[in-house]
Amino acid sequence: MSTIQRETGETRVELMLRLPEEDAAGGPAQVATGVRFLDHMLNTFARYSGLELRVEAQGDLRHHLVEDVAITLGLALRQEIPATCTRYGNATVVMDDAMVQVALDAGGRPYYRGPVPSVLYDHFFRSLADNAALTLHVRVLRGHDRHHMVEAAVKALGLALRMALAPGRAVFSTKGAVRIDREEA
Numbered sequence: 465m466s467t468i469q470r471e472t473g474e475t476r477v478e479l480m481l482r483l484p485e486e487d488a489a490g491g492p493a494q495v496a497t498g499v500r501f502l503d504h505m506l507n508t509f510a511r512y513s514g515l516e517l518r519v520e521a522q523g524d525l526r527h528h529l530v531e532d533v534a535i536t537l538g539l540a541l542r543q544e545i546p547a548t549c550t551r552y553g554n555a556t557v558v559m560d561d562a563m564v565q566v567a568l569d570a571g572g573r574p575y576y577r578g579p580v581p582s583v584l585y586d587h588f589f590r591s592l593a594d595n596a597a598l599t600l601h602v603r604v605l606r607g608h609d610r611h612h613m614v615e616a617a618v619k620a621l622g623l624a625l626r627m628a629l630a631p632g633r634a635v636f637s638t639k640g641a642v643r644i645d646r647e648e649a
């Protein structure tokens with residue numbers, strides 16, 4: 465379990481993230497950021513990833529809240545990635561008009577390739593990938609409703625993470641081991 469409090473002149477974020485028990489019906493979430501669409505996306509993230517998530521956030525602007533919640537979620541996720549796990553995950557999710565593919569590597573190589581068709585949520589995915597040290601590729605294959613495209617991307621991210629964080633016998637790397645620096649929460 466990782467608990468992080470992050471406070472700046474713009475926002476205050478308190479976040480708890482916990483890996484699921486095996487076969488847990490995922491993602492109990494308690495989310496209150498004051499931004500309803502962000503709450504919707506965080507609940508969706510928890511549901512699809514199976515991670516347990518609590519977030520309380522306050523801030524001045526919606527833009528700052530979305531970015532700082534993504535940073536804090538990324539920092540917590542980085543601490544929760546097991547030293548040995550499946551490491552790679554991918555998922556393609558459709559939601560009416562939208563079809564979104566996500567492929568990721570949870571092996572400590574921060575890289576983001578988008579875009580998703582929302583400046584705000586493109587930033588969300590980039591901040592999350594940077595701070596969790598994920599390689600995260602998001603491809604919007606189809607769609608015209610931005611709500612659906614962003615939501616399908618979050619669902620695909622959750623499912624891909626669920627796959628990547630599943631127990632693996634060994635870290636899959638030709639280097640023999642992937643060291644992931646972490647501070648114990």
Ligand SMILES: [Mn+2]
Nearest residue numbers: 504611612615
């Ligand atoms: Mn929705």
